[in-house]
Amino acid sequence: MSQTAIKTRLGLILQGVLGHILTQAGISYAENVQYDADCETPDFLIPNAEEPRFVVEIHQTDARDSFCMKTLRAFTAVAEAKAHxxxxxxxxxxxxxxxxxxxxxxxxxxxxxxxDVNFVPRNIAQNADAVVALEEEALRLATPNDCAVTEAIATLCSSHRAGIEALMPWARDTFRDSTMARPELIPMWQMEGQRVENLGDSPDVGSNTYYKRAILWSLFVSDEQFQELLTVPNAIDYSNALKDQLILTKLGEERRSLRGRDVELKPEFIQFLCDPEAARLRGLCEQRLEQDEAMRWFFEDIRNQERRNQMAENFFKILDSESQDTISSSVLDNLESNSFHDINHNRCWIVDLIARYLGVSHNEFNRQITSMNCDYQDLRNPFN
Structure with missing residues (x-):
């Protein structure tokens, strides 16, 4: 089971536990109500879905990028609920x-x-240890096992009564008539309500095109290779260099036929290539890359095999020295210059290859640097 699947299960379990707490506190609610087909579905509407006084969203800590996406989704959910x-x-x-x-x-x-109201259970409850124990057990039950979500919720509610009871006062104190929306935010929500009203009904949704994804994919090949994609009708007639690049970037899968080596492209990428606007859309992105040097070199790493080979050759020359001082000085030299071993880059590319070579993630380096108390700027992700 992936980390995403575990986090999803954990979210459902924690939502079920909170629902139990609300019930025990005598608070009525509607759960997972899609009040509008075009809006996010809130975890709880209190006391009902017709005339709610409260909208409740449940979150959990996560990896930095995932949490940023959750924050964006939460803002959308709150804005939509306030407008509605x-x-x-x-x-x-x-x-x-x-x-x-x-x-x-x-x-x-x-x-x-x-x-309007923010609540970290373990920070507010009088019996914080009981809440921490409940959260840890919830995570254990969310990891791969045969326990269904409903069963996990029932287990937690029966075996962690102290944690449940520790959160009951918060529920009773929060969901009452005296709890009000933050006045300093009301002008923003009024503006959002007016904006939504001016928009009118949403247009009908067409078929999925995945164009943003496909435009990004189009930047995984060079300008010449993209032109080849547009002008050569059959994939079996692509140049070997283009076939290699499509397979390496997972835009296509290799197929063998009587005619020779063939490549089967992703269906949504084919749909994009068939659009007369494909070249113009990719051209807009290329213009942006020309304006952003750091981003341009990043894409060159993806689509320029000769550049990658040059990086690898220079990297192994440094390793062949078998000197820690040489590796350290190379990292420092790369940090100080955007041109290292005649390879232009705004990243310290040798460090990327060190992580790759050792077979560990950037997060593992972040953890080691932090545990050694070397994160002097308190960045939390100093390696990145």
Whole structure:
């Protein structure tokens, strides 16, 4: 089971536990109600879905990039709910785990900035240890096993009563008439309500095109190779260099036929290539790459095999020295210059290859640097 699947299960389990707490506190609610087909589905509407006073969203700490995406999704959910039900609707954010040690402060501040009420269970409950134990057990039950989500919820609610009871006062204190929306945010929600009203009904949704993804893929090949994709009708007639690049970037799969070596492209990429606007759309992105040197070199890493070979050759020459000082000085030289061994880059590319060579992730280097107390700027991801 992937980390994404585990996090999804954990979210459902924590949502079920919170639903149990609300029920025990005598608070009625509607769960997972799609109040509008075009809007995000909130975790809870309290006391009902017709005239709610509160909208509740449940979150958990996550990897930095994933948490940023969750923050964006949460802002969308709150904005939509406020526009639909009115700016007096009170938005409540429940963030499980320990954000103080597991997330950069700026990320937490961004999430908390647009909710009316923010609640970290382990920080508010009088019996914090009981809540921490409940969260840890929830994570254990979310990892691969034969336990269904409903069974996990029932197990937690029966075996961690202390954690449940520790959160009951918060539920009773929060969901009452005296809890109000933050007045400083009301003008923003009023503006959002007016914006949505001016938009009118959403247009009908067409078929999926995946154009953003396909335009990105088109930048994985060189200009000459992209022109070849547009002008050569049959993939079996592509040049070997183009076939190699399509296979390396997973834009196509190799097939063998009587005529020779063939490549089967992704269907959504084929759809994009058939569009008369394909070259113009890719050209707009190429113009942007020309304006952003750091991004341009990043894409050159992907689409220029000779450049990658040059990186690898120079990297192994450094390793062949078998000197830690040589490797260290090479890293410093690469950090100080955007041209290292005649390879232009805005990244310290030798460090990327060190991680690749050792078979470990950037996050593992982040963890080691932090554990050695060498994260002097408190970046939380100093290796990146």
């Amino acid at each position: 039900f009115g700016e007096d609707l009170v938005s409540v954010n429940v963030l499980f785990s320990d954000p103080q040690s597991e997330l950069p402060e700026a990320n937490v501040r961004a999430l908390f900035g647009f909710f």
